[in-house]
Amino acid sequence: MPSILEAQLKRHRIKHGLPTRKELKKGATPSILFSPQEAWHYDADSFSALGRHGIKEVSALEPDVAASGALFEGHSTDRDSLLPQQNEELNAKIRHLLVLLSPHFLTRGSQEIIEALLYRYRVDRFNTEDLIACGLPYHDSPVFTRVLQALQIKGNEKWGWLT
Template sequence: MAPSTALADALRGLQERAGAHERRIGKNAKASLLYDVKDAADVDRETAHAIGARGFEELCRRDGRFELHAKTLFARSVAEGKHRELETAEELAATSARVEGYLRLLSGYFNERCASETLEYLIRRFKIHVYDVDALIACGLPWHGTAAFVKATQTCQLENSRHFKWLGGVKETGAAPPRDALAVRCSKDKAFFTFCAQSATEMATAKVRDFEAPATTFLFVFHGDWIV
């Protein structure tokens, strides 16, 4: 099968599962990091963008490199653009590339309110909990013991993940995965280990600025413990 055909088939499968999930939980139900299901249904797209823009502005004040994502993800024209269900395979892949670049930079700030506000918008606008599950969970993985990580995992459609289906227990129980469980997974699952090693390299490239040294150290120690 040609690569382009395989990509199109894979992304079409994501779209079909997203539609099935929406029918199962109800058309008006909305995935959310900040609200419960009932309240999230009352938050419209414009409000979600305003929330995301507020968090994004705070991140930009702290690290100017976030500004690279202003026009591609957070501009009003982008917020009002085509739904991902209507994108072609090539458009879906391009959107995922932009989202993944942002999430790599965001990882050092994942446990902060401003980061959650931007993720709330990305979930509503780009359905990253459906189309970019691995990238979203990898963004939060260094913070796996936090409530923010558990909430993100519970929001994700893990059936669309290549590397994190085994976190289904977190989604069901709300209990954070212990560090030992992640280490054991790395030792037994070569593909997962490779994914973590690649993520560590990419996050090192997009590491936070020197004045955010605690976050930088946290990321490097977390990934270093696994890779060494």
């Protein structure tokens, strides 16, 4: 029987989308394009290049997406170490990009951008609602199913029913 503290920690992990000990041991990297084993072998530069390639492809369909290319330049960001205001600014940029991607959700370029966002900015944890909203119009597609599998929403009060 789990202790009260263990139960509280579990609720906290679920509420905030934190990985379980089992997931940390496996080195689970959320991915919609690769298996967990494949995703684990790519480095930050590979995901940045993937994001830039996706930006280039989707910009041909949605020119405003090009302005978000800066998200995939420079070093990856540790979202846990950002100040709340910095996180909010980053959330606004990511939210704007995901809104622009939504009409093109099923294209390979959009999926590459989402893959890069998963790796670089942990949108599975910090932008769960925005990511779900981006793909929800395509709820019956295999891509949306893969997005849901990448998210840690099992047991989540608002989105757990999607699992």
